[in-house]
Amino acid sequence: MRARGVVLQGVLAAAGLVAAFLVWQREPAVLPGEEVVLDAPKQALERVRYEDASGWVELFREGSGDGALWLRLGTKPGPGSAPRELRANEIAEQLFTRFAPLRATRGLGVLDAQTLAEVGLKDSPRKLVVELSSGEHVFTLAGASIGWGSPYLRREADGRVFLLGPSLLPDLENAANRLVDRTLHAFGAGEYDALTVTLGNTSRTFLVRQRARRPAELVPPETPDSPDETARKWHERVWLLAPAQADFLGRGEEPPGGAPREVFRVEYRRGNEGLGQLIVARSAGGGFYARTEYTAGWAKLPPWADSIVLEAEKVTRGR
Structure with missing residues (x-):
């Protein structure tokens, strides 16, 4: 008799879960007057x-x-x-x-x-x-x-x-x-542990060292005790690039004058996994555009982005 009671309780509990699920799935009731x-x-x-x-x-x-x-x-x-x-x-x-x-x-x-x-x-x-x-x-x-x-x-x-x-x-x-998504990356600032900056034929890799209540350090692997403060400040500006919403180009679109020419790129990794990249390129008209692993196409950068491009050479060469 006791075993039958346990079975009955189990059946009732299962029925209750099913009923709760159906109520949760149901659309909200129409409000009075709707x-x-x-x-x-x-x-x-x-x-x-x-x-x-x-x-x-x-x-x-x-x-x-x-x-x-x-x-x-x-x-x-x-x-x-x-x-x-x-x-x-x-x-x-x-x-x-x-x-x-x-x-x-x-x-x-x-x-x-x-x-x-x-x-x-x-x-x-x-x-x-x-x-x-x-x-x-x-x-x-x-x-x-x-x-x-x-x-x-x-x-x-x-x-x-x-x-x-x-x-x-x-x-x-x-x-x-x-309604336009202005997000540049599908991952967050704390999700990568290394990044590589490439300009032309020159590349430089940094390990990312997180610090409590302070900005993460960028550390060259060859000098682990010497964080690169210049690279850190430069990359902070790169990470915070926010193209104007009206300047996002659609999927398959190109800037006036055709496809822009790459100036530099930043590639992000977590362990051996590639997370994504930011490519900055110059258009035929002289303006700068960016695209990432997440954007539908190119996005026009604000005028002050030219200073980031100028500093990219210092970061990749380490001086």
Whole structure:
């Protein structure tokens, strides 16, 4: 009898775990007054596209690779410029998940032509397309004259109109400034234990010695008791390079005048494992660009980067 009781308790405990898991997986309940515009699980979401009279923005995940979220930016009209593809940041990740399920603060039903004009939905060039694994869903957004304070949305499948929350769409309209990932490396400052600086045919390797509450030292292997303070200060500036968001080029893009010519590179290691690299290059116009193991393409560096380039020769030659 005692054994049967133990078995029964085990079955009940397992059932409880399953129930808890299902509750955790379930989407949050719709708040009072909210309406579901598009009912879909997050894993079915593949692409979100916003467009207006001047351009368009897409957030999408690639079918292969690391599953990262990407941002595609295009302009209208005409095919003169190719769309730009950039890595999307954490703000974009959070925004993307809000489209499945897509919720509205209020449903207004089907409106007549006069009311559609009053709320900015008649002949509006603004569109929203949400692509799921099962197909596309198209919506019309209120025109610019209405503003984002009252983002009305019309579901094209049945003509129903909804009032979205004011925080959902502004990031898409300002995607080039708000949604681009400015991260240069996929690893942090404390994750590498050696780096090699190469300029032309000259290379110099440093071991990284971490210190409590003080900057890490760069130590030449041949003189382990003599940290190179010049190299440390130089590399601090290299590590903190932060290209302006608007100056990030997309995947496959090149600066004006063609591919820039490499000036120097810094390669990072942890033990025998290569973590990544930073390449700094000069464009045909004289400006400096950088790219890393993480960036989608080249990123234009600020004007003061020329001083880093000048000091790179001193660092590689040890004087």
